[in-house]
Amino acid sequence: MDVAVILPRSLKFRMTLVVILLVLAATMIVTWVALVLAERDMKAIIGNQQFALLSSSAAQIDAQLNAKKLLLASLAEDLPPAATASAADMLEFVNRHPIARREFRNLVIYNRQGDLLHTQGQGVATLDTSASLRAYLAKVLADGKAIVSPPYKSVMTGAPAVVIMQPVKDAEGRATMMLGGSLDLADSSMLEQVAGQRSGRTGYSFIFTTRGILVQHPDRALLLEDVTKRDNLNLGMQRALEGFEGWTEATGQDGTPSIYSYKRLRSADWIVGARYPVDEAFAPMIAMRHKGMLAAAAFAAMAGVMAWLAVRAMLRPLSLLRQHIGEIRNGSADIGVLQPCRPDEIGDLAGAFHELMAEREAAQKAVRDSEALISSILERAPDAFVSCAADGAITNWNEAAERTFGWRRAEALGRDIAELIVPPAMRGAHQAGMQAFGEGRMGRLINARVRITALHRDGHEVPVELSVGSIRHGGAYYATAFLHDITERVAFEERLTQLARIDPLTGIANRLYFEEVLQQAVVRARRNRMPLALAYLDIDRFKSINDSLGHAAGDAVLCEFATRLGANVRAADTVARIAGDEFVIIFEQVDQADEAARMAQKIVAAIRVPFTVDGAPLLVTTSIGIALLDGDDLAPAALVARADAALYQAKRQGRDGYALAP
Numbered sequence: 001m002d003v004a005v006i007l008p009r010s011l012k013f014r015m016t017l018v019v020i021l022l023v024l025a026a027t028m029i030v031t032w033v034a035l036v037l038a039e040r041d042m043k044a045i046i047g048n049q050q051f052a053l054l055s056s057s058a059a060q061i062d063a064q065l066n067a068k069k070l071l072l073a074s075l076a077e078d079l080p081p082a083a084t085a086s087a088a089d090m091l092e093f094v095n096r097h098p099i100a101r102r103e104f105r106n107l108v109i110y111n112r113q114g115d116l117l118h119t120q121g122q123g124v125a126t127l128d129t130s131a132s133l134r135a136y137l138a139k140v141l142a143d144g145k146a147i148v149s150p151p152y153k154s155v156m157t158g159a160p161a162v163v164i165m166q167p168v169k170d171a172e173g174r175a176t177m178m179l180g181g182s183l184d185l186a187d188s189s190m191l192e193q194v195a196g197q198r199s200g201r202t203g204y205s206f207i208f209t210t211r212g213i214l215v216q217h218p219d220r221a222l223l224l225e226d227v228t229k230r231d232n233l234n235l236g237m238q239r240a241l242e243g244f245e246g247w248t249e250a251t252g253q254d255g256t257p258s259i260y261s262y263k264r265l266r267s268a269d270w271i272v273g274a275r276y277p278v279d280e281a282f283a284p285m286i287a288m289r290h291k292g293m294l295a296a297a298a299f300a301a302m303a304g305v306m307a308w309l310a311v312r313a314m315l316r317p318l319s320l321l322r323q324h325i326g327e328i329r330n331g332s333a334d335i336g337v338l339q340p341c342r343p344d345e346i347g348d349l350a351g352a353f354h355e356l357m358a359e360r361e362a363a364q365k366a367v368r369d370s371e372a373l374i375s376s377i378l379e380r381a382p383d384a385f386v387s388c389a390a391d392g393a394i395t396n397w398n399e400a401a402e403r404t405f406g407w408r409r410a411e412a413l414g415r416d417i418a419e420l421i422v423p424p425a426m427r428g429a430h431q432a433g434m435q436a437f438g439e440g441r442m443g444r445l446i447n448a449r450v451r452i453t454a455l456h457r458d459g460h461e462v463p464v465e466l467s468v469g470s471i472r473h474g475g476a477y478y479a480t481a482f483l484h485d486i487t488e489r490v491a492f493e494e495r496l497t498q499l500a501r502i503d504p505l506t507g508i509a510n511r512l513y514f515e516e517v518l519q520q521a522v523v524r525a526r527r528n529r530m531p532l533a534l535a536y537l538d539i540d541r542f543k544s545i546n547d548s549l550g551h552a553a554g555d556a557v558l559c560e561f562a563t564r565l566g567a568n569v570r571a572a573d574t575v576a577r578i579a580g581d582e583f584v585i586i587f588e589q590v591d592q593a594d595e596a597a598r599m600a601q602k603i604v605a606a607i608r609v610p611f612t613v614d615g616a617p618l619l620v621t622t623s624i625g626i627a628l629l630d631g632d633d634l635a636p637a638a639l640v641a642r643a644d645a646a647l648y649q650a651k652r653q654g655r656d657g658y659a660l661a662p
């Protein structure tokens with residue numbers, strides 16, 4: 001059988017899943033971190049590259065602007081004074097310098113006050129006479145060198161333009177005028193070079209002044225726009241206006257994240273900028289990322305398969321262990337198959353199982369032995385051992401129970417214990433006990449030894465000493481009882497009781513018995529208003545019999561005396577010897593003094609008949625004192641005292657007679 005089939009699939013599945021997820025997560029994280037680092041490096045490379053390109057464009061523009069400034073300076077030196085006054089002279093001057101016509105759209109001459117004296121060239125820019133122009137001209141005069149003007153819209157053509165003004169100095173070196181050359185921003189070969197410097201497909205370059213006026217932009221409509229007035233001026237532009245040079249990432253007007261580079265010109269207050277949308281710049285990077293992630297996923301899937309195979313192989317010993325345990329459970333193998341055989345955790349586990357199972361088997365054997373011992377002890381116990389379920393059905397019945405109650409074990413098992421051995425008079429108490437047991441309230445009864453009577457099969461009652469308990473077996477509780485048959489003990493006790501009340505010499509009742517009977521007779525007489533008489537007897541001069549014939553002869557006389565008393569009273573009367581030669585007779589139903597006297601006379605006469613002692617006749621007489629139960633004093637002791645007093649009276653009257661208590 002394939003062990004993989006019996007191994008819980010979920011364990012293997014979960015382990016494989018965990019490995020796959022861990023590998024996937026680790027691969028993804030490593031890939032992602034690597035890509036992020038690569039992207040950062042690549043971004044820096046692209047940014048630096050773009051900034052380098054931009055710097056070279058800026059240098060070119062600087063060179064060209066400087067060249068134009070130099071050209072203007074040389075023209076200014078060459079400018080004849082007449083040119084400032086005559087248009088024809090001016091034309092002639094320009095014609096002499098064809099390079100000026102090529103480099104500038106238009107040439108202009110201003111006086112120190114800022115008035116336009118001449119203009120020459122294709123009708124483009126003439127500066128307006130605004131305050132900003134005047135400030136610019138003043139600065140040119142003050143610095144004494146060529147300066148590029150702020151951009152402006154030509155008054156004549158409406159085209160965006162700038163002008164470079166050069167002071168014209170007279171022989172004394174004073175700046176008397178200014179020679180200016182204008183540049184059409186929308187149509188400048190110099191600036192178009194910048195426009196040609198574009199990164200990628202959608203990137204572009206642009207120029208703006210340090211005050212934020214656009215001087216060059218692929219969208220001509222934006223020229224001369226003041227970017228500082230934009231609502232959402234991008235962060236790069238803002239930083240560039242504050243003096244930043246270099247590259248940075250920012251989001252453009254259209255919301256596209258881009259790499260922006262900025263470089264300031266030295267020859268003019270201009271900033272050259274370039275924009276390269278990130279999407280395009282990183283297109284290869286993004287493609288690489290997708291490929292990287294795909295590769296990572298594929299790797300994780302592969303790792304998953306490998307993990308599954310590895311888990312399968314590693315769990316094989318565990319599967320075998322499980323199989324062995326199953327075989328041990330169904331009995332087709334013994335615990336020897338669990339012997340530790342591997343030096344690893346599974347080997348330890350098998351070893352631990354083996355130990356546990358061995359301990360369990362030993363414990364089970366010990367329990368079985370102990371159960372067998374207990375069963376054997378119970379079976380051979382001298383006392384009856386009986387157990388029953390909560391419903392009373394008998395579950396145990398040992399040999400002693402068979403002897404004590406007469407039922408064979410096979411007959412007793414399963415029968416209701418109440419109907420089998422509980423006498424009818426005791427069934428109420430038995431039911432209450434069983435109910436207490438059923439409700440778990442048997443604590444009070446446990447271990448208490450009580451004397452009860454049980455019922456024998458043949459119907460006679462068996463006195464037993466009962467001690468109850470409870471045992472738990474197979475999840476249920478059973479009431480247990482040891483019943484010690486005390487029939488013999490009870491008989492013995494009865495005999496003892498009897499013996500304690502009998503005078504051993506004469507075999508008649510002794511003082512103890514007399515006192516008990518008198519007590520009961522007085523109670524009975526009082527309750528039923530029945531008559532009662534007590535006779536107190538003493539053998540006359542008994543001491544002399546003893547002294548003359550010996551103690552044995554005295555004993556024989558005592559025995560004969562007792563016999564004669566018994567023979568002369570009714571069965572209901574009680575004769576007792578209460579001391580040496582003193583006897584009493586309780587006459588029930590004698591209340592007449594006459595009748596009592598008659599009884600006394602009868603006894604005196606019966607004793608007077610000679611005794612035979614040691615074959616010889618012996619004359620024995622007795623004196624009797626009689627007292628009747630007095631209505632005033634009903635205490636038994638008082639009755640005895642009165643009879644005793646009457647006896648004393650009889651002795652004084654000469655013995656061999658009787659006297660009645662007053």
Ligand SMILES: Nc1nc2c(ncn2[C@@H]2O[C@H](COP(=O)(O)OP(=O)(O)OP(=O)(O)O)[C@@H](O)[C@H]2O)c(=O)[nH]1
Nearest residue numbers: 538539540541542543544546551552554555580581
């Ligand atoms: N043989 C024998 N003698 C006993 C027994 N118990 C008591 N005696 C004797 O009985 C005698 C009782 O004597 P008393 O009743 O005092 O005197 P008494 O000789 O009978 O004279 P009165 O009673 O005055 O007639 C004593 O000598 C006792 O030792 C007994 O069990 N056996």
